[in-house]
Amino acid sequence: MRIRLVKQFMDKETVEAVIQALQNERAVMGESVFKFEEELARYFGVKYAVTTSSGTHALQFALIAVGVRAGKKVVTTPYSFIATANSVIHAGGIPVFADVREDTYNLDPNKIPETLDKDVSAILPVHLFGYPADMDEICSIAEDLGLAVIEDACQAHGAVYKGRKVGGIGDAGCLSFYPTKNMSVFGDGGAVLTNDDEIAETVRKLRDCGRRSRYVHDMIGYTARLNTINAVIGRIQLKHLDEWNEQRRRIAEKYNKLLSDIDELLLPPRGDHGIKPVYHLYTIRTERRDELKKWLEESGIECGVYYPLPIHLQPIYRKLFNYHEGLYPISEKLSETCLSIPIHPFLKDDEVNYVCEKIHEFFDKNR
Ligand SMILES: Cc1ncc(COP(=O)(O)O)c(C=O)c1O
Missing domain, CATH: 3.90.1150.10 (Aspartate Aminotransferase, domain 1)
Known part of the structure; x- marks a missing residue:
């Protein structure tokens, strides 16, 4: 017997939808990207989902959108995939660690206060292995001090915390669609979830060359969009x-x-x-x-x-x-x-x- 740790999903519907998109849609920013975003927002119970080319970019852009920049610190967990902390550095900030709870493997709210100083501007909990972090306690610390909360929900698509889907609880939540995740796009991909108009708008610009309109740019952005083909696959996987x-x-x-x-x-x-x-x-x-x-x-x-x-x-x-x-x-x-x-x-x-x-x-x- 040979038993795999994870297994990728592929069916006839996926193959046919990909062919259909290859023949009819724009390769970049095709209509499937926007449909996928609408469906993600509905599923997660948020106003906006903005897709990106990876979970790392989703985290980076969400952090920038809430004001993380040079000299600002973000409290997060040392027990995660390295991209969690890297995204803080990509945003220009400094990751600061608080240890985890031994029973949940997630950021321990009791360890957060000792990391706080005037430079901390956000908390970045991870719902590791698909288990929700202590969002009530984390959000309450953040609210008292005026800090942003960005959720790393890259491993927790669909997990529920007290009636709400994780990723839709903080100021923004980030998803990865890397092939091993609970749902994927057959390639790299990610998304930022938020109810905040400004965060959504900033992430939309950052992923698309800082564009305000086709050739007018008011931010230094990136080429970090989700490809149409990946969105097509993501739409099918979301249904499952x-x-x-x-x-x-x-x-x-x-x-x-x-x-x-x-x-x-x-x-x-x-x-x-x-x-x-x-x-x-x-x-x-x-x-x-x-x-x-x-x-x-x-x-x-x-x-x-x-x-x-x-x-x-x-x-x-x-x-x-x-x-x-x-x-x-x-x-x-x-x-x-x-x-x-x-x-x-x-x-x-x-x-x-x-x-x-x-x-x-x-x-x-x-x-
Ligand atoms: C907890 C966590 N954060 C961030 C990421 C980064 O996502 P990506 O690989 O899509 O950049 C991943 C996934 O690989 C992850 O598991």
Whole structure:
């Protein structure tokens, strides 16, 4: 048996829609881009969705749009994909880290106050692995101090926090459509979600060469639009998103049930009190992570380590900011113990059973 960590979706409807667009639409800024944006805004319950060429650009543009610039700091988590912090630097700002909660892997609101000074202008929580961050607490800190909140929802399409979809709660939320995400566009892509007219307008300009009109530019912008073909695919995937997320939650429940009796294993946070995760990844924790990974891979089960190094310990961050071990101990511990096992909407029950059997075998033989 060979079990993949993630699986890409492609069907006849997608192929036909792509051909149709190739024959009839403009390659850049075709009508499918605008339709996709309308559908995203409706799905996420926001006024605007502005697509971009990647999640990193979405984050960068959202940060610029809320006023992040040279000398301004943005508080975020060191336990995320590096693009989260990079986007702050791309916007001209300085990322400042607060450690995460050990039970949710997300930014710990209690650790935010110690990072705050007069230069902080925004907070950038990440809904890591599809589990919503503590938005009430984060937004309340931000509101008291007049800070912006930009959500990194790049791994959390459709996750719900107290009745609202994440990405639509802060001043702006950002999505990535990279192929491994809960929905994708068969290539790179991203979007900024917002209810704010000015943020939407600024992001629209930034992604499109700073254009006010065709050859009149009032900002230094980028060429960072979503291509029409990618929007065509995104529209189809968005229609499947709820059903796929439901399937992920069902698989997660099965893992929870079949793995809960292993004492040496910590399972991912479950949804409750209005929190509905979307299990972008199903991430377990064990002190024997590397051994278990090797064992599972030898058994034909693909696994992933997200992330083997927290952002502050990445070579470039050590070099730029003099970061070192011990600064964010929970993130460091998670990096050493986390292991993501296969989860995607097309995973079959017998595959889930096989993964669980192999995990049981590992702990039984090593007892
Ligand atoms: C948490 C997080 N933030 C940001 C990004 C950046 O998105 P992209 O790869 O589309 O630039 C990703 C995805 O790769 C991500 O997982």
